[in-house]
Amino acid sequence: MVLILGLLACVAPATIDAYLPAFSALEREFQVPPESVPQTLGVYMSAYAAMLLLHGTLSDAWGRKPVIVASLAVYITGSVMAALAPSMDWLLAARVLQGLSAGAGLVIGQAMVRDCYQGEQAQRTLSYIVVVFNVSPALAPIVGGQLIALLGWRAVFWMLAALAAAACYLCLRRLPETLPSSKRQPLAWRQLRSDIGQLLGDVPFMGMSVALSLLIGAQAFLIGAAPDFISHTLNLPETAFAVLFVPLVVGAMLGALASAHLVRHWGDITIIRCAYGLMLASCLVYTGYLASAWHPALPWAVLLPAFFTAGLAMLMPVVTMRILAQVPSRAGLAASLLGFCQMSTFSLVSGWLVPWVYGQPLRMSAAMLICVLLSAVSWFWLQLRADRCPS
Template sequence: MAVKRHCEQPLYDYAPPPDSQRNQSVKKSTTVILAGLTMVGPLAIDTYLPSFHAIGQDFAVSDLLVQQTLSVFLFSFAFLMLFYGTLSDSFGRRPIILGSLAIYTVASVGAALAPSFGWLLAFRCVQGLAAGGGAVISRAVVRDRASGAEAQQVLAYMMMVFGLAPAIAPILGGWLHVTLGWRSVFWFLAAFGLLMLITCYRALPESLPASSRHAFHPGLIAANYWKVLRNARFLLLAVSIGVAFSGFGLYIGSAANFVIKILGLSETAFGWMFIPLISGMTIGSALAARIARKVAPTRMIAVGYAVMVVAALANVGYNYAFKAAVPWAVLPLMLYAFGLALATPTLTVLALDVFPDNRGLAASLQSFIQMLLFALVSGTVAPLLFESAFKLACGVLAGLVLSIVCALLARRLRRA
C-alpha cells in the first residue's frame, strides 16, 4: 500500500476542480494549456526536420549522423518520462512542469548557439530529457480533474490541439531555415518554451493536493514501479498505443527522405506530408470528443482500429502498384491518423485507470513505452526503410498488426 505524505502547507496552492467535484470537466483554458504542453516535444522533433541536410553540410557530417540528433532526443525524451510522473506524485504537478520547461528553454538556446556537432548533439539530449515533463504530467492532471467520458473528451481535445504542432512545425521550420538559417529553428523552440513557462507559472493551478501525494522514498517508488510493470494488462494497453503510434514515428523519422527524395519535393514542401497526417488526427480527435458519451469504449476502439486497417492496406496496395506521388501517397496516412485519433484517448484512459492511486507513475510508464517504441522505430527501423515508400507502408502495417494483437490480449485479460 502506498504511503502518502501530508503537508500543512504545500509548495504551491492546490486549486480544486471546477464546482469542487472531481468528475467535472477541466476548464477550457486549462485544457488549452495542457495541450500546449504536449506540443513541446512534437515541435522539438518536427520543426528542424527540413534543416537536416543543411546541418550536415554546416558541420561536415553525414545525413546518417544528423539522424542521431533525432534519435538522441527521442531516447532521452523517453528515458526521463519514466520519472516525471512519480516525481509529480510526490512533489505536485506544477513544480515539475515549471522545472522541465526552464531546462528545455535553456537547452534550446544552447542548440541555437552550438559551435560544433558534438555540442548540438549534447543540447539535443538535454532538450529531450526536459521536453517530456509536460507530455506526461498533462495526462495525470486530466485524470486528477476528470473521469470516464469527460476524461476521454479532454484527452481528445488535447490531442486535437496537440495535432497542430506536427502540421505547423515542419512548414514553419522550412521557412525559417530558408529565410534565416537552421539556427533560427532552435531560437523559435526556445521562445516557445519560454512562452509555455510564463503561461504555466501564471495560469496553471496545482491539481494534486498535498494529502494525495506519495512519500518520495526510493524503496516505495521501486515497489510501485514493479507493481505497474508486472501488470500484464497495463503493459499490453501501453504497447498497443505505442506500436500503433509508431506508424507516425516511421514517417517522421523518414520525413526528409520521404518528402525530398521519394516525393521529389523541396525543403518548404513538408506540408504535403504533415498536413494530411495532422488533419486526420485533428478531425478524428474532434469526432472522438463529440461522441465519447454516446459510444461505448470497446466500440470506439474497434472503429478506430478498423479505419487504421483499411488505411494501412490501402497504403501498401498503392505503393506496390504505383510510384509514390502527391496527393495519393499521403491520403492513406490521413485516414490512418483519423483512426488512431479515434482509438487513442479511450486506450489511454483504460491504461491509466488500471492504477487509480498511481496515475502519475502510470502516465510516466505509458508515455515511456510509447516514446521508446517511437524512438526505436524512428532511429533504427526508419533508416532501414526510408529509401522505399513500399517498405515504409509495410512497416506501418506490421506495427498495426502487433497493436491489434496487444489490444485483444488486454481485453481478454480484463474479462478474465
C-alpha cells in the first residue's frame, strides 16, 4: 500500500515539475511574455488548493478508494485537454481541471495512513511515502526536459495522462479500502461548514497549519523560480533541470529517511527543532553566498538549497501527524484543510510572487529565509502557549 500511496502522491508534483522546462516553448508557441507563463502554474495551484477542501470530506463520506479513482479519471481528462490545447486559454482551462483532481491521492493517502496506523508507526509510514513521493521531483524535470527536446512540450501532458492511467489501474486492482462503511461520516453541507468553522477556530490546529504552510511558501519560491534560475542565472539549457532538482530531491529523501529513523530514538520536539535549525542555517548560508558571489555558479548554487529540502522533509511527517491528531475523528477533513492552507500558499507564491524574484536570486533566498523565520517563530510561540495553557 505504501508504494501505491507514494505513486498517487507523485501525481501532483509531477504535474508541476515535468512541464517547468516547457516555459520557454510555451512563450514561443502562444506568443506570450515570460511573466504570463507562470499563470499556468498559479491557476493549477489555485484549483488544487480549492478542491483540497473537498477531497478529504468526500472520502470521509464515500470511502477513500472511490474518490481517488474518480479524481484520477478527471485528471486524465485534463491532461489530454492540455496535450491538445490550441491556445493559452485552453491550456489554462486544462490546468484548472488537472488542479481540481491532482491532490486527491496525496490528501486521501494521509487519511489512509491515519486510518491504519497510530503514533510512531504512522510517522514512519508517512516518512516512507515521502521518500517515494520525492522520486517525482527528481525524475519529472529530467523526463520532461528530454520529452520537450525530442517531441515537444505536448508530450509532457501525454506522459502525465499515462502516469495517471497506471495509478488508476493499480488502485482498482491493489489498493484496499481503509474506511469501512460503519466509520463514514454522512455528507451534510451544513455540518461541513460547521466542522470547517470549528477547525478554523482551533488555534493549535490552524497555528501549526500556518507554520507548515509558510515552509511550503519558501519551497514555492525555490521551485517557481527554477526555470528562470536555471536558464538565466546558471545559463543552462532546458534539458539541465536535473542539475538543480536532483540535489533538492536527494536532500529531501535523506531528510525523510532520517525522520523515519530518528522518530524511534528522539521525541517529536527534538526532531522539529533540528529540522528548523537545518532550514534556517541553509537559508542563511545561501543568502550570504548569493550576496557575496559575483555570479552564482555550480556547485554551491544548487547544493546549499538541498539542506533546506532535507530539513523540510525531516519535519513534514512529524508535524503532519501532530496536526491530524488534533481531530482524529475527522482526519479526512483535517487533511483537506491542511492541504488547502499549504497549496493556497504555494499558489500565491508560485503564480504571483515568484515573478518578483525573477533574475534576482538574492531576493529568492531572502524570501525563503523570511518564510522559514516566520514559520519558526509561529511554531515555537505555539509551543510556549501550550506549555502555559496545557488544557
